[in-house]
Amino acid sequence: MTAEPPAEPADAAATGDRPRGISRRGLFLGTAGGVVGGAVLGGGGGLLAGRAIAQDDSDSALQYPFYTGLHQAGIETPPQRYSMFMAFDMAAGTTATDLQVLLARWSASIAQLMAGQTIGQVEPARTDAVAGDTGEALDLGPSGLTVTLGLGPDLFDARFGLAAKRPPKLRALPTLPSDQLAAATTGGELGLQACADDPQVAYHAIRDLARMARGTATTRWTVMGFGRASAGPHQKTPRNLMGFKDGTRNISTPEEYRKFVWVDDGPAWMRGGSYQVVRKIQMNIEIWDADAVHDQQAVFGRTKNEGAPLSGRVEHDTPDFGAEKGGSPVIPPTSHIALAAHENNGGVKILRRGYNYTDGLDQFAQLDAGLLFIAYMNDPEHFVRLQTKLGSVDRLNEYISHIGSALFAVPPAPKRGGYIGERLFS
């Protein structure tokens, strides 16, 4: 974890068909770049040597590149198992230079963290020195860490000379029918999404980046997520805390990414970036658990065990929204999949990248848990459109509340020597 030069893994390809120390998960990399057995497959070209981490956790050596010059990692990257999201505001009196320095320091540090390195000495020689790195991720390896940095709409004002740089599509989300937003979990001028296969690695990244921001940016809200809820066809579909598979029809092909995720309009600094919508969605778990499964299935439009659309037999059957039985639609038009389907929304799709969260018990001693919904799209209006529809008639609304919300512009990844958002200031 210290900043030693990269070395060849000692045991790569020691077993027959796959390297030891890399689990099968490491082989299901989908369309994004990643490390297998020590070689970094750069999403945007560029081949780095990986580092061998002596470790009993088979995912710890997985490593993604940062300086690709293309899209930031953590969007197309196959969802890691854990995430930690944190929103920040710039501190009072800070300037454009402060913001630039923070973005530059964060970028350099994210690159080091994603390579499995510390971001400073854990044990400085001077006896009065404070550590550069808090140390709790020592020995845990990169663990597939990605940190994705976003810029909120409120950042684009006179304080930082950015008023004219705001992309037209980056506007605060309107009030949506399902909103029960709490100020304590809403908004933010900067956002960090850390995802990793080890929760301590994700926690450490956010903690040390927040620490680095002290005096420049203040923390606003945070959510820790586990057990990714959305995956797509390259991974076995995980389940949300309602017990249903989540992510069956997620965006997965390069064509879909081009068409729905990557920005190719507006200001040059955002080309190749994406817009990130974060929603903290509380589930009324104990009320849901008391609902008959037959009704739960009508709410989602899918079966619970298999995850098949009610019109089909297996999970990946295409839903047939026209199918009828006894004169009624087999998939209720008010079901979640009917309302959210691209077939019923002018072809619009968004990339979902959600995680489950738990906040313990609420004031009524009921389980407080839900979905850390994160989605990427090349136009936030797509989310607004879908959520407006879902929020007005979705039967799921009986069981969920949107209590947190934020929107960020996620610029493309820098090339080596650059930093995220640098082109904003040129």
Add this chain to the structure above:
Amino acid sequence: MTAEPPAEPADAAATGDRPRGISRRGLFLGTAGGVVGGAVLGGGGGLLAGRAIAQDDSDSALQYPFYTGLHQAGIETPPQRYSMFMAFDMAAGTTATDLQVLLARWSASIAQLMAGQTIGQVEPARTDAVAGDTGEALDLGPSGLTVTLGLGPDLFDARFGLAAKRPPKLRALPTLPSDQLAAATTGGELGLQACADDPQVAYHAIRDLARMARGTATTRWTVMGFGRASAGPHQKTPRNLMGFKDGTRNISTPEEYRKFVWVDDGPAWMRGGSYQVVRKIQMNIEIWDADAVHDQQAVFGRTKNEGAPLSGRVEHDTPDFGAEKGGSPVIPPTSHIALAAHENNGGVKILRRGYNYTDGLDQFAQLDAGLLFIAYMNDPEHFVRLQTKLGSVDRLNEYISHIGSALFAVPPAPKRGGYIGERLFS
């Protein structure tokens, strides 16, 4: 995950030196029983066939037996990666029969969950039927799940006819010097500790057991833990959120378990059981992070990177509390390891089984996180003795607050056909 009969794993021993689908972690089982490649090594004898789970997560097939007739799992079991703890109180007006039925239903369900099965139908045939199992752990395998059930001191009263059954050693913990306990995270008449290598499996177990208790027991408090903080010599020592290794000198040999963990006195129903102390220890993370590492090392008595005692060179060097340099002790007598060491406490040791936790941000937008400290011992007085000493002079107190506390008697595991605590009622 459904209750099919056990089958041989399809790919056991398919690679040279270890079975595919079982990570190296699976091979470091320490002194407790576990599954390797599908065979359950019963802690108390009894050989079951394991089940093969087609899965891309290499730990998901790990399975521990429940009906051993010896100690409950989750004590000597090598710490899994995640935990969820929940405390309950019996509902008003409940009787001894209600308690017996709950303990029996919980026991049967824990056995099923630990075998990777659901605890009822996920998709009942009747359209008005509520699911027996909430479903979010379907396909995730047993993932090394253990659920450990404890009985709090307040349970032993006239309501349940247990006033005369209370072991003399089971008394509410006295107020300790470090206490800043919050009522919302203290006490409990029943406690469940679920540990698993997948957090969704641990969450699911607690959720469904809590659901089953509705009407009989009410939830009191809960903490989700990650990144086990205490391990012992059979595992690589993990780090707590202060960045220090935690668990280097933990209990590990059968002799130590016999001497310090397993109860062999008091009422017959507790023989082979243990006492469990749970403490929610909040860390003042941001104050800690601003402290010089040299000082942090003096607080713990160990180096940060290596985890060596300040008197030694490597982690497992025995601390030399008599070592001096320039007339002063090399390991400060007020350091955590000096105060907690068995050498300085009449030989007393307790088994630590802690996890890190995070509660997001506190009201001051500071990171709210810490240690879910869980310890096992054959006399709660051992914890009281150590904590009294630590709480009075430990320099760590500047950086931590004990905000939650509970004590439970953990009876031995039942044999097949029995349930946890059954002998209390005979």
